Amino acid sequence: MVTTIRVLYADTDMAGVVYHANYLRYFEQARTELLYAQGVDLARLHEEAGLVFAISSCALNYHRSAGYGDRLAIEVLPVKVGPARVTLRYEVRCNGGDEVYVTGETTFAALDATTGRVVRLPPAMRDAMARAAAEAGHDWPG
Amino acid sequence: MVTTIRVLYADTDMAGVVYHANYLRYFEQARTELLYAQGVDLARLHEEAGLVFAISSCALNYHRSAGYGDRLAIEVLPVKVGPARVTLRYEVRCNGGDEVYVTGETTFAALDATTGRVVRLPPAMRDAMARAAAEAGHDWPG
Amino acid sequence: MVTTIRVLYADTDMAGVVYHANYLRYFEQARTELLYAQGVDLARLHEEAGLVFAISSCALNYHRSAGYGDRLAIEVLPVKVGPARVTLRYEVRCNGGDEVYVTGETTFAALDATTGRVVRLPPAMRDAMARAAAEAGHDWPG
Amino acid sequence: MVTTIRVLYADTDMAGVVYHANYLRYFEQARTELLYAQGVDLARLHEEAGLVFAISSCALNYHRSAGYGDRLAIEVLPVKVGPARVTLRYEVRCNGGDEVYVTGETTFAALDATTGRVVRLPPAMRDAMARAAAEAGHDWPG
Numbered sequence: 045m046v047t048t049i050r051v052l053y054a055d056t057d058m059a060g061v062v063y064h065a066n067y068l069r070y071f072e073q074a075r076t077e078l079l080y081a082q083g084v085d086l087a088r089l090h091e092e093a094g095l096v097f098a099i100s101s102c103a104l105n106y107h108r109s110a111g112y113g114d115r116l117a118i119e120v121l122p123v124k125v126g127p128a129r130v131t132l133r134y135e136v137r138c139n140g141g142d143e144v145y146v147t148g149e150t151t152f153a154a155l156d157a158t159t160g161r162v163v164r165l166p167p168a169m170r171d172a173m174a175r176a177a178a179e180a181g182h183d184w185p186g
Numbered sequence: 187m188v189t190t191i192r193v194l195y196a197d198t199d200m201a202g203v204v205y206h207a208n209y210l211r212y213f214e215q216a217r218t219e220l221l222y223a224q225g226v227d228l229a230r231l232h233e234e235a236g237l238v239f240a241i242s243s244c245a246l247n248y249h250r251s252a253g254y255g256d257r258l259a260i261e262v263l264p265v266k267v268g269p270a271r272v273t274l275r276y277e278v279r280c281n282g283g284d285e286v287y288v289t290g291e292t293t294f295a296a297l298d299a300t301t302g303r304v305v306r307l308p309p310a311m312r313d314a315m316a317r318a319a320a321e322a323g324h325d326w327p328g
Numbered sequence: 329m330v331t332t333i334r335v336l337y338a339d340t341d342m343a344g345v346v347y348h349a350n351y352l353r354y355f356e357q358a359r360t361e362l363l364y365a366q367g368v369d370l371a372r373l374h375e376e377a378g379l380v381f382a383i384s385s386c387a388l389n390y391h392r393s394a395g396y397g398d399r400l401a402i403e404v405l406p407v408k409v410g411p412a413r414v415t416l417r418y419e420v421r422c423n424g425g426d427e428v429y430v431t432g433e434t435t436f437a438a439l440d441a442t443t444g445r446v447v448r449l450p451p452a453m454r455d456a457m458a459r460a461a462a463e464a465g466h467d468w469p470g
Numbered sequence: 471m472v473t474t475i476r477v478l479y480a481d482t483d484m485a486g487v488v489y490h491a492n493y494l495r496y497f498e499q500a501r502t503e504l505l506y507a508q509g510v511d512l513a514r515l516h517e518e519a520g521l522v523f524a525i526s527s528c529a530l531n532y533h534r535s536a537g538y539g540d541r542l543a544i545e546v547l548p549v550k551v552g553p554a555r556v557t558l559r560y561e562v563r564c565n566g567g568d569e570v571y572v573t574g575e576t577t578f579a580a581l582d583a584t585t586g587r588v589v590r591l592p593p594a595m596r597d598a599m600a601r602a603a604a605e606a607g608h609d610w611p612g
Contacts, residue, residue: 341482349480
């Protein structure tokens with residue numbers, strides 16, 4: 045799935061490009077839209093099931109610099125779904141071009157909002173991620 | 187009271203200056219240090235009294251632009267303390283100079299963390315703000 | 329004109345609501361989309377005319393708190409256009425409701441990117457703002 | 471070298487903990503203070519040598535969650551210095567404890583501010599990083 049984002053002044057730094065940390069915000073937006081598209085509503089999981097979601101690791105590689113006003117296309121794909129964690133991969137392209145500007149991965153876990161402990165993913169989340177991967181023509185073992 | 191902050195890349199934008207919204211983060215840092223200096227610990231008020239604090243209004247005027255690496259001095263002073271709200275005034279100076287770069291005011295209220303309703307300020311907070319104003323040679327009626 | 333934004337984790341704070349400074353980012357997004365809709369491209373004005381735009385003042389009032397996952401509608405309207413400055417007014421509503429959550433105003437000026445000095449607004453910008461105000465049924469003197 | 475940072479409301483999210491992307495800002499602050507301590511002033515390198523610095527990759531692992539008001543100690547150490555790139559490693563501890571909350575690495579490159587191309591690191595930067603590593607009892611080949 046692809047989410048489109050226009051770069052704001054707020055996102056740039058004095059080098060005239062998107063500040064590196066801000067791609068993590070773009071990734072969150074892409075991830076959230078992927079979840080909504082698959083029927084998973086994190087706000088409801090928080091209210092009804094007392095779950096919050098936390099990033100346990102991330103890694104990004106910056107190949108090219110995007111600047112103010114650029115239209116970024118953030119492609120997001122689940123690449124691993126475990127009992128408690130989901131790993132997503134991201135590719136950022138720019139202004140309709142094919143070149144990849146930024147790649148990244150994030151892994152998130154479900155936490156009990158009260159205790160802060162990692163808990164099993166809700167089945168709806170696992171199913172949604174499997175569906176999203178299948179739609180993108182990607183399989184994973186288990 | 188004066189808090190000193192060094193401008194990071196993260197704070198600047200493509201115009202080479204501090205992005206306007208980031209002064210509100212600087213103000214929060216100055217406000218928090220003022221509260222700590224007066225013995226008010228917002229984390230403890232959250233845990234022990236179930237209070238959170240929310241900004242109900244703010245206003246900023248930008249007179250000059252600060253850039254990367256500048257050392258900003260944020261002066262903060264309580265100018266009004268009501269039953270449920272505190273208004274603070276801020277002046278930002280740069281690299282040891284006298285010129286005022288940015289001025290601002292924020293008003294915050296105490297909220298019950300569960301209901302989200304405005305509640306009376308804890309007396310410790312009111313006393314701390316009165317003390318901070320007196321130390322700065324400033325009085326307010328009531 | 330109305331811009332719709334979904335609240336992310338990135339935008340919230342430990343009180344469970346949108347951190348107050350983040351509305352200024354939402355306002356920038358609404359303002360940028362208004363300008364694009366009227367044919368004004370700030371990236372091009374930067375590249376071709378050497379102009380950057382800086383906020384000279386802002387003021388916000390927070391009436392209600394929006395939280396994670398809420399869909400905010402940011403309405404933006406030019407309320408004053410001077411030789412060098414434009415003032416915009418914003419109203420934020422939530423999840424399709426009528427209640428106003430946040431109101432605000434920002435004033436921006438055009439600056440010469442090299443000298444940092446305030447310059448006259450490009451006529452295209454003035455015309456675009458007049459058009460946007462007229463479309464919204466709003467007039468201003470001069 | 472260790473930089474101490476107090477967690478603000480601005481840094482937290484609705485899960486009550488520091489939003490994951492904000493550690494990259496903390497890392498920038500720690501990195502900048504390391505550079506200053508070694509006599510490297512990025513603002514001057516920008517003005518005098520036309521250099522900007524861009525992150526080319528980063529990776530973070532989140533082991534424990536820090537929350538509002540926590541005092542974080544960010545330890546930073548150069549672990550690799552190449553002709554054009556420096557890799558730094560970070561460890562985040564909390565409130566004086568020994569447990570590591572977050573670990574991370576960032577690699578940055580020097581860019582010509584006009585062309586955006588990667589250029590050789592200034593010798594002063596290389597020397598400063600070697601000194602910082604030696605002071606921390608760390609060597610690297612070359």
